[in-house]
Amino acid sequence: MRIFKLLIVLLTINLSFAQDYFPKNDGVKQTFKNVVAVTNATVYTSSTTRIDKATILIKDDKILEIGAQIAIPKEATIIDATGKTIYPSFIDLYTEFGIQKPQAKPRNSRSPQYDSERNGYYWNDHIRADFNASDNLNYDDKTAKDLREIGFGTVLSFNNDGIVAGTGLLWTLNDAENNGTRILNKKISQHFTFRKSSLSAQAYPSSLMGSMALIRQLYHDAKWYAAGGSKTKDGSLEAFNQNKNLLQIFTAGDKLNILRADKIGDEFGVNYIIKGSGNELERIEELKKTNATLLIPINFPDAYDVSDSFLAEQVVLSDMKFWNQAPYNLKVLAENNINFALTTADLKNPKDFLANLRKAVELGFPKEKAIASLTEIPAKIANQNNVGSLKKGNLANFIIVSGDIFETKSTIQENWVQGNRFVIEKIQPSDIRGKYDLTLDNVKYDLSIDGEVSKLEAKISQDKLEFGTKLTYNEPWITMVVKSKDTLASKFIRISGLKSETSLSGKAILENGKEVSWSAIKKTTTSEVKKEEKKDEKKTPVFYPVTFPNMAFGNSSKPKQETILFKNATVWTGEKDGILKETDVLIENGKIVKIGKNLPQKGKVIDATGKHLTAGIIDEHSHIAISNGVNESGQNSSAEVTIEDVVNSEDINIYRNLAGGVTSANLLHGSANPIGGRAAFIKLKWGYNPDEMLVPSAPKYIKFALGENVKQSNWGDNERLRFPQSRMGVEQVYEDYFSRALAYQKEWDAYKASSKGKTPPRFDIELETLSQILNKKRFITCHSYVQSEINMLMKVAEKYNFKIQTFTHILEGYKLADKMAKHGVGGSTFADWWAYKYEVNDAIPYNAALMNNVGVTVSINSDDAEMSRRLNQEAGKTLKYGGVTEEQAWNFVTLNPAKLLQVDDKVGSIKIGKDADVVLWSDNPLTIYAKAEKTVVDGIIFFDIDQENSKNELVQKERNELINLMLDAKNKGLKTQEPKKKSTGHYHCDTLGEKCRVFHAKYNN
Known part of the structure; x- marks a missing residue:
């Protein structure tokens, strides 16, 4: 009895603290002048260390002590956090x-700003x-x-x-x-x-x-x-x-x-x-x-x-x-x-x-x-x-949570910052609601506790008899006043006790003053059992595995090199051997290792009877697989930028190009400025990362441009501000920059010759790049149309003792093909594009053949994501316009672009020792009926027409399953968003800004 009275006294003390503890309004702060002790909490001092029934002593903004056996100073304000969990804020x-x-600052001009204003x-x-x-x-x-x-x-x-x-x-x-x-x-x-x-x-x-x-x-x-x-x-x-x-x-x-x-x-x-x-x-x-x-x-x-x-x-x-x-x-x-x-x-x-x-x-x-x-x-x-952790001397930054913070029902009730207490919601006692088996003086009763956690209601019953009950709960203390069976008299049973982890128990005073024990054990009801069973039966969430890339037509894993034997194919070698009938080609370790008839079977054997095997198509001028802008148009020279930085390995056009027999591409900067950015030569390794697609050993290129685009002819009146604005101005840009590059090179040469005690010259990425051109370590591919400008740039190059490697587009190449041959420049052109702007009015479809006939190395390029997957057909057009042979036409999209890019020692033809970049076609590759059946890059099959049906079926299957999961989410009341039309675009030479021209494709990615 003495112990029980002592507990009542302690309860009174705790309640007095509780009155100070609970604020009248949520969200207020409370500052304590004395030491504060937050007691009886489960405290995570770090992510891996937990102290049960811990006390945190706080003074001012710091933690004085923390632990399970902390002596609380007499002057401390005690905050009971029983049942709560504390984490570092x-x-x-x-x-x-x-x-x-x-x-x-507001701008009064709509014209571009090219210079700094600071x-x-x-x-x-x-x-x-x-x-x-x-x-x-x-x-x-x-x-x-x-x-x-x-x-x-x-x-x-x-x-x-x-x-x-x-x-x-x-x-x-x-x-x-x-x-x-x-x-x-x-x-x-x-x-x-x-x-x-x-x-x-x-x-x-x-x-x-x-x-x-x-x-x-x-x-x-x-x-x-x-x-x-x-x-x-x-x-x-x-x-x-x-x-x-x-x-x-x-x-x-x-x-x-x-x-x-x-x-x-x-x-x-x-x-x-x-x-x-x-x-x-x-x-x-x-x-x-x-x-x-x-x-x-x-x-x-x-x-x-x-x-x-x-x-x-x-x-x-x-x-x-x-x-x-x-x-x-x-x-x-x-x-x-x-x-x-x-x-x-x-x-x-x-x-x-x-x-x-x-x-x-x-x-x-x-x-x-x-x-x-x-x-x-x-x-x-x-x-x-x-x-970030709770320890002696740290700032008193912690949160008090009603339970495990990762449980949905748990709430953050307080957040202490630098010892200042911010109450988010009034701390409620732990939840004791439920149905209990009550034993009072060895007599069985039913106890039901319901209502809000902050305002509980209790009912005690026996058979059909219900007793009036009033419950008070101040965790862990519970008291109930129960009206006795004698309804004629005002007699009450007084019940007091404590909550433990699994039950309620204590002492009770009966109507006659007799002191007895009582206990209440929580029941597991049928509904709770069913609820628990239902919880156990909860479906495991479906995780759709990541593919490479993580989009439609992605691979479940990165494709690997294989040993492949093509049997009995018509082989377009691209070399002096020409087209070989009924010939085998063996690929091992990413290389072509044997060419001949009746080679012994090895590795994956592919029956190529009646089919054509060629080198992979090389697109000398492409703008696919580029992220966030093909042009750096902010100044008239952008030699400092490189496409290698922005290769987009997840462009669906990579896969589409593979389906069209393309195995590699030269990704070029656009034509917004006379001196554009540096190029990136890639192999179309679908699912690989950008660095794995780059070919480090390939010679380095840069894009130059002539004509309407660089002088902003079609940009609109507000844009026509940047130098140059005329074709003669374009020439002056080249003169100025190459003169600067020479001066820059001389300055660095002088410093390197005698650098002791000197400050080095400013390192300029742009001029370093132009110096590489002067030193024949970087090569120019130039966007071009008009004869006069083509002549001009060759003269500028000869003045500075280098040559242009390739004129791309070059639709007036037929007018000066002899001069091109003498200079040693190649021509990468369109098969039959013309009349889409003023400076191409003189274009003719015989251009490729005429340049080829005088010894210019000619290739057919795309400059377009759609055309690039049909380059075999573009090559086929040259049979009609100019009378070249089938082998010459095919070399326009294989060996010749490899020569222009100076990678013909590695790709472009089927030859022992070259990279295994090959395509198996269903028919003569120059016809519109031919389909690329297998496209191989470095001995890895990246496109296989035999797998297309299953890939399309998988796309539809995954879409349908995910749609059903989304419908289920909506039916459960989860938030949804409106479907958005996601369109991708195609970069072209003249695309400005970071966004492509819009082109809709249902399953782009």
């Missing part, structure tokens, strides 16, 4: 929280390293409250605007303090993006490859500036150099852009922390090799509303698959030991953060990794030891 290293964004700063306005987020703060109470409610206590804020966007700061979401107290690190990071600043209309860069080139040049300029190379002060370069030891955070986004950002980092010895987009699982092997630390958003897409079958057709398979796969991204990253932290970035509604996180955990993302990615890992990235 979360950290987000990628936000724009509280940043006061500068506003762009005096004393870098030549490009999109480099804004001098912007400091900490000088432009506007703490936002509402957004801070929203972030605290989902568990965040510390954020890194920056202004995400510009290719170099300036510095960020690390601060807490502490409304109670001023900026000086809540700022943990005033300058913690320097930020990069591939996007231009909204504060400037400067035209350069106008493409992704231009952004990459600008960043590279910036690194070179910063090094040169730091060495004292500049005579004038540059505010941007000064800031950039001062910030180089901060965290370097790169907003990449797309998985391929992560690889691109990492590539720049590797070049300059910078370990970027890279912000992704949530599709990293699609290129996980490549990302593993980067060893980069990532910041990952969890903005899972909503299901598409596909209830309308016509609208459903607009949703491409890749988007359907991503909806299914996105929630697994974190699991895949964790399984592959990639270091990453989570961010709220890209979420339309911050409240979706916890729901998405819980979904990821449900699908296999380990809880420990989830906690670490929000606490320890971001703290370690930020080199901030006083947040």
